[in-house]
Amino acid sequence: MGLRERKKAATREAVHKAALNLAVEHGFEHLTVEAIADAAGISRRTFSNYFTAKEDAVLWGEEQHIKALVLAFRARPPHEGPWQALAGAVLDRFPTEEPPDRETAIRSRLALRHPTLLARQLANHAVLETDLREAITDRGGLTPLEAGCLGAAFLASIRLAMQRWVAGDEADDPRELIMETMGAMAGVFG
CATH class of the missing domain: 1.10.357.10 (Tetracycline Repressor, domain 2)
Structure with a gap:
């Protein structure tokens, strides 16, 4: 796997972990894509490159x-x-x-x-x-x-x-x- 693929995999994993952590801390019903993106250190647009919705990230x-x-x-x-x-x-x-x-x-x-x-x-x-x-x-x-x-x-x-x-x-x-x-x-x- 090249550097670009490793970076994408690391970002996807970071977004996933952020979604899980926020869902546990604040409840899934309060989870937003914006909060996940902020916690993962990415933009909302970058989030949509990896997942279509918060459910997918979780x-x-x-x-x-x-x-x-x-x-x-x-x-x-x-x-x-x-x-x-x-x-x-x-x-x-x-x-x-x-x-x-x-x-x-x-x-x-x-x-x-x-x-x-x-x-x-x-x-x-x-x-x-x-x-x-x-x-x-x-x-x-x-x-x-x-x-x-x-x-x-x-x-x-x-x-x-x-x-x-x-x-x-x-x-x-x-x-x-x-x-x-x-x-x-x-x-x-x-």
Whole structure:
């Protein structure tokens, strides 16, 4: 990555962190694009080069995590069934030695409390659901409809596990909660 790309990535990260910090300090309902831009040391116009709205700035890291999960799924051994490969991708992406991500907890908590943020989060998941459906279909053995159902169930299991994690004051291991939720889904749909 060249210098320009690194600077853009650093600016995007600074804007995202400013948005999260301000949302925690003052409440999401009081968060403005102008306040985020000021806190990140950029202009309102520069903000719009990186994000279309305050919701995007707050949720930015979540999309990266899910895209990385899709890549981890694609890298799983071909002999694994799709649900097993999805579970393996979670284990690959969230090693036990890493502490739980505070930003993930903040984003999840904010989305649960603010309908506009939850709506944006669900819209982001719908786009990522398409990527996941394609990855599952490419693996073979399932029709696009079946792959779409599986991808939707997987993303729902992550969302439910994150809600449980946040509701439990983040005391549990989010990875274990995801595995438990995926196990419950497999049992229901088994």
